[in-house]
Amino acid sequence: xxTIHQACDYIIFRLKSEESGSLNHLKLQKLLYYVQSxxxxxxxxxxxxxxFQAWIHGPVNRAIYDRFKDTKYMYSTIDLDDLSDTEITTxxxxxxxxxxxxxLETYAGFSDTDLESKTHQEEPWINARKGFKPSERxxxxxxxxIMKSYFKARLS
Numbered sequence: 281x282x283t284i285h286q287a288c289d290y291i292i293f294r295l296k297s298e299e300s301g302s303l304n305h306l307k308l309q310k311l312l313y314y315v316q317s318x319x320x321x322x323x324x325x326x327x328x329x330x331x332f333q334a335w336i337h338g339p340v341n342r343a344i345y346d347r348f349k350d351t352k353y354m355y356s357t358i359d360l361d362d363l364s365d366t367e368i369t370t371x372x373x374x375x376x377x378x379x380x381x382x383x384l385e386t387y388a389g390f391s392d393t394d395l396e397s398k399t400h401q402e403e404p405w406i407n408a409r410k411g412f413k414p415s416e417r418x419x420x421x422x423x424x425x426i427m428k429s430y431f432k433a434r435l436s
Contacts, residue, residue, distance in 0.1 A: 284330035289368040296360045306354040310395035313339040315383045321431035331421045334408030338399035403430045
């Protein structure tokens with residue numbers, strides 16, 4: 281298992297070094313969520329440390345939020361200057377990079393708001409937000425068993 285910061289850095293590197301699309305904090309959070317969700321579905325295990333909370337704008341990992349909270353807001357652009365490990369592509373195993381690459385091929389072309397909207401229609405986020413108003417703050421963690429079963433069902 282890698283750290284969520286390693287996954288975060290690899291996503292930043294891939295999307296910003298290849299100029300293959302926009303990336304802001306909101307979109308980064310959703311891409312990390314999908315990386316974790318699909319690993320749970322395919323392999324039944326977590327890809328990285330760290331859970332996601334059911335925030336108003338969709339799943340958010342607190343550690344990644346805290347990493348950027350003093351310099352970024354949810355719609356701030358994330359750039360190569362935001363990497364914590366500039367050598368990330370040389371330190372990660374190939375199978376780790378391949379998993380993230382597959383998720384990026386599917387989701388990186390969507391906008392931040394498209395990804396937010398997708399997560400709002402998915403059972404893991406909906407379940408964690410039960411009892412909360414749409415604009416109400418919520419820090420309930422998404423259930424990884426629900427994430428696993430929800431995304432695994434999408435494989436058939």
